[in-house]
Amino acid sequence: MAAVYKSLNKGSKEGAGRAGDAEKPKNRQRVLILSSRGVTMRHRHLLNDLHSLLPHSRKDAKLDTKTQLSQLNELADLYNCNNVLFFEARKGKDLYIWLSKPPNGPTIKMHCQNVHTTEELNFTGNCLKGSRPILSFDASFDKQAHTRVMKELLTHTFGVPPGSRKVKPFTDHVMGFTLADGKVWIRCYQISETEAAKHPKPTADETTPADPTSLPSITGRPGETSISLVEIGPRLVLTPIVILEGSFGGPVIYENKEFVSPNQIRSDLRRAKAGRYNERTEGTLERKNRHRDLGLRTGEGVKQVDPLDNRVVFA
Template sequence: MERVVKPKNQRVKRALERQEAKLIENTKNALFFRGTHSSEVVSMLLKDFYALKKPDAVVFQRKNDVRPFEDASKIEFFSRKNDSSLFMFGSHSKKRPNNIVIGRLFSHQVLDMIELGVENYKSRQSFKLEGNILGSKPCLIFSGDQFETESTYARLKNLLIDFFHGPTVSQVRLAGLDHVMTFTVFEGKIYCRNYRISLKKSGTKVPRVELAEVGPSVDFVLRRTQLANDQIIKEASRQPKATKVKTVKNVSRDAFGTKLGRVHMKRQDFSKLQTRKLKGLKQTLTQKRTSGSRSHSRTTKTH
């Protein structure tokens, strides 16, 4: 059973309220930490991804004796302690050189973990241009059929979106789009590239878009995986009923956002419809007699 913590003062009470379940979740925090054996490449890569994730990130300066695939209890403890549901762990060994593990947790229990090998790494400092602005939302682009056809790559795509998509907003300012992250699968490798968006004058209302690489630039190799089954994923992604938008009958929107309505009416008798009175449309005496005789015959049949 989970231990129930009673607040001793108002500060602890506010901290516990921030960690309670909410209808609209806060932006997910991410943990960045290293194992007992690490390399300079792994340390620099963690710093670069930490800079991309800020301010919703926590970094550990000291090394930690953690082995995610053997025992995830320490990761779950760090997650509960720092109220984080995402993590990136770096390590280095002879068997698995320059190794990182990306994972996420549900209810402070490890949900998914994917291990990636680091190759051809270039830090942000090796590029001339500066990176993204603090707190900006990146545009995520995924290229490659394997992201759609293979289950492991599809789960990796979902994990990367969960990791880097940032806060949920209703509107995005065009000038605020300054960062693009691309992930491309080709010949068993995942190529991660980062670009800075520049809007130039084009002589029209639509600006001319230019991309300049800013780093980090890295090639990933897929290694070990530990993925949750579909039932747990369904439970973790379940939405409460209060947040679901209620559908209104006979009201819809087209591709351009125009609101369309459908009105249902009873069948009308057009013979009794009041129209403009014109001499040419008036019934003659014989037409009135024939219409009257028809209505009289109908009433006699019904009786």
């Protein structure tokens, strides 16, 4: 189907001439997707879901190092990719996602949490493999400088160019990026089209959809199609940490001061539990010392003899 579509477009473009084609720049984007050692099953399934949603991506083997990330620039040059999506796993439980534009940058490091893959969500929506998505960004991305940089990198990474090799000439799903509470919430929906005659216009009580994963449909006149959005998956939330000027290096141009690492959170929880244990231990020791001073413990301390004791009076 894609070959027939390209052959028909080629015939129409030859008549237009080469002058018009030279004026329109070509969008050449290719994404290299790979992970580090130590990823969990959930992280690996998320990587496969994103790879299936991005037909212009190339998946590579795991990277052996976590300190020399500059090697990713050489891999991107080797595979002719100008975008890198790197999954860095820490301690088998924390996942960090790097978005970079090699070889000159910039680079964004984000903490990924609340991951739900497509298989475990078991949504009813579906989309054609190889189709192009519609990217929907929240208006909050245009308010600050670092959010505009994030929007640009997300557009280059998740925006599928029309001239890619594995792209089908269809657009049947939407990828939504919402900025809330300092985090980027990513959702994916299928564009479902049905005839308006089969579904009458909803009443005031039926405006809210029964399925929480679907959005209200857009109905038209009888004979027209009704468009609705059904969630596909996956779901994930990204918290930006730093933005580097170069590709996996360079000076820091933005740093999220409100971000707290999961290691610090776990350390604070352990310290709080240890504090409660230390309080109980100190209370027990103080009680034993007090009983010892009063002579209430056998064999410890000197018990003061009462002058009115029978042993003293009748001695």
